[in-house]
Amino acid sequence: MTIALQCSCGHLQGTLEPRDAYARVVCYCRDCQAYARLLGREDVLDACGGSDIVAMQPAGLRFTAGADRLTCLSLSPRGPLRWHSACCNTPLANTARDPRLPYAGVLVACITADPSATDRAFGPARVAVNTGSATRAVRPTRRHTAAAVCRIGAGVLLAKLRHRHRDTPFFIAGTSRPVVEPRIVARAEREAATPADHG
Ligand SMILES: [Zn+2]
Numbered sequence: 001m002t003i004a005l006q007c008s009c010g011h012l013q014g015t016l017e018p019r020d021a022y023a024r025v026v027c028y029c030r031d032c033q034a035y036a037r038l039l040g041r042e043d044v045l046d047a048c049g050g051s052d053i054v055a056m057q058p059a060g061l062r063f064t065a066g067a068d069r070l071t072c073l074s075l076s077p078r079g080p081l082r083w084h085s086a087c088c089n090t091p092l093a094n095t096a097r098d099p100r101l102p103y104a105g106v107l108v109a110c111i112t113a114d115p116s117a118t119d120r121a122f123g124p125a126r127v128a129v130n131t132g133s134a135t136r137a138v139r140p141t142r143r144h145t146a147a148a149v150c151r152i153g154a155g156v157l158l159a160k161l162r163h164r165h166r167d168t169p170f171f172i173a174g175t176s177r178p179v180v181e182p183r184i185v186a187r188a189e190r191e192a193a194t195p196a197d198h199g
């Protein structure tokens with residue numbers, strides 16, 4: 001059974017295939033926080049500045065309506081592509097710049113299933129990464145983190161071996177060109193949105 005996602009206004013809709021998920025992690029890195037701030041969507045962050053993310057094969061994500069509002073930005077000329085809806089600035093997913101890397105980090109905030117259904121499909125959010133930049137103290141989850149990193153690495157490798165990276169809604173088929181030209185955020189704008197070092 002697929003899990004539905006949509007932007008906040010409902011224009012852009014899609015589905016996720018739980019089978020294609022690698023792991024679920026909450027990322028506290030400054031870039032994920034800056035991204036939410038740039039979109040004016042800090043509401044998607046948890047109380048400690050974390051982004052709850054399902055790491056998965058891009059092939060497991062389908063846009064079923066409103067894909068004309070799909071857009072993306074990047075915090076630097078080589079940084080990951082951060083996909084969101086143009087209609088209501090809902091962050092949707094982060095991908096590598098290179099489609100040969102079958103990775104998409106889908107924001108749980110855009111999943112419409114209730115939390116218990118989301119937990120059943122992708123496991124509970126119990127892996128914290130980049131906890132050093134959390135806005136409040138978050139306990140590192142070393143063992144869970146190591147296991148998740150292994151699952152993501154193995155999943156990416158397996159997806160590549162199966163050539164599943166060719167199936168992606170984010171890149172023009174057979175090319176390395178994203179379906180939307182990313183907006184590269186100017187340095188000053190990025191710095192203004194990046195949280196200060198909390199030590
Ligand atoms: Zn929308």
Ligand SMILES: [Zn+2]
Pocket residue numbers: 027028029030031032033130
């Ligand atoms: Zn992050």
